[in-house]
Amino acid sequence: MLVYELRVSLLHAEPPVWRRVRMPAEAQLPLVHTSLQLVMGWENRHLHEFVGANRLHYGEAEEGALDAGVLDERHHTLQSLFAEPGERCLYVYDYGDDWVHEIILESVGELLPEEFPLCCLDGSGACPPEDCGGVGGYAALLESLGDGFNARAFDCASFNDEVGSLFPRDDEMHSPESVSEGIALFLGLRDLLETGATTEGAMSVMMLDGFFSALAIHPETILPDRWLPWVWDVTGSGREPGFASKGEVEKAMGLLFTYYNIVVGKLGDEAAGYTPLFDELGIKAAEDRPLAVRDWAQGFICGAMIDKGVWDRTFKDEQGKMLLAPFAMMAGMFDEAQDSRELQVEEMKEKVQDELGFNVLDLREFWVPWRREYLSQHGGGGMIRSEARVGRNDRCPCGSGKKYKQCCGR
DSSP: OEEEEEEEEETTOSSOOEEEEEEETTOBHHHHHHHHHHHHTOOOOSOEEEEOTTSOEEEOOBTTBOOTTEEEGGGOBGGGTOSSTTOEEEEEEOTTTTEEEEEEEEEEEEOOTTOOSSEEEEEESOOOOTTSOHHHHHHHHHHHHGGGSOTTOOOTHHHHHHHTTSSOSOTTTOOHHHHHHHHHHHHHHHHHHHSTTSOTTOOOHHHHHHHHHHHHHOSSOOOHHHHHHHHHOTTSSOOOOOOSSHHHHHHHHHHHHHHHHHHHHHTSTTGGGOOOHHHHTTOOOTTTHHHHHHHHHHHHHHHHTSSHHHHHHHHHSHHHHHHHHHHHHHTTTTGGGOSTTHHHHHHHHHHHTTTHHHHHHHHHHHHHHHHHHHHHHHTOOOOOOOSOOOOTTSBOTTSSSSBGGGTTTO
């Protein structure tokens, strides 16, 4: 994979604010924009534009229209901005404050096997606050903030931890296009669910993954008009996002439906290798993993409860109740019932969180007969897995003598 190393500098900022980043040369400009927002520290509240070394302008269409002379960035890649090392382009963000970033193409190379195509290599300087009045306003703000704000602080780790572990580092598994598209999808979803257009009760991406996982195995077909309100507001108050244009709505729906189809695909016929998002991201840190698992489990419970009849029927069945218990526990539904056994419950949670992928498959198998029943009543002809699956506590069929969950099922 061809990658570019770029130096991104916020012009005229004092103290200097700059980042050195590596990006796929074939990354589409919307992905470049989102990545720059994240690595610089902006909040993606305003319009932006690229000005290439070729003096061409590239921007985002608002309500399907572009200003005269501006090319649609969706149809161009990072390679459109540069021809060779040493060339420069501009990235302009927020036409009110007018933050101008100079991007220098420092080098072009092939990605090494141990490297990930999108990462921050170095940098310095905190990102100015949004809407502070541009470079002049930021300088005045620094004087009033005094020592309470470290204007030189920056750490690549937060960006790299979030982006660099999104996908396996196996170039054989991911073409440059699929890696770029996968990162763009994840970052686009995160941007969508955290912008001002969505409500405070909107799902996080982690919660959305759990939610879609439950819908993917649900015994009934849950149509978007039933699950979309949950995405925007898990409180049940029925609040809807305040999108500014039809284009924003279409973009949001495209992201959600694309991700929904990906999750459904992961839980299809080859679902033996299914992995929840918190494990795909490799979240291991003791302070981060429990929060990520809780978010994911809360989303899964929302999906499992979306049809009251199915939920009640499952919970009244002794086996079904046991299969739902791990998700309910990790979602915090039992927390208020904890007493002197709190330590034991926390120890159980540590074990259960590593089993949730298997628990999803177990619940899916439990629901298979109900799915057949549903399809027969609604004239559906959807295919359902019926072949026997190795249980997580069964001996692994490879002959190792270990349990499946400790061997090939890991």
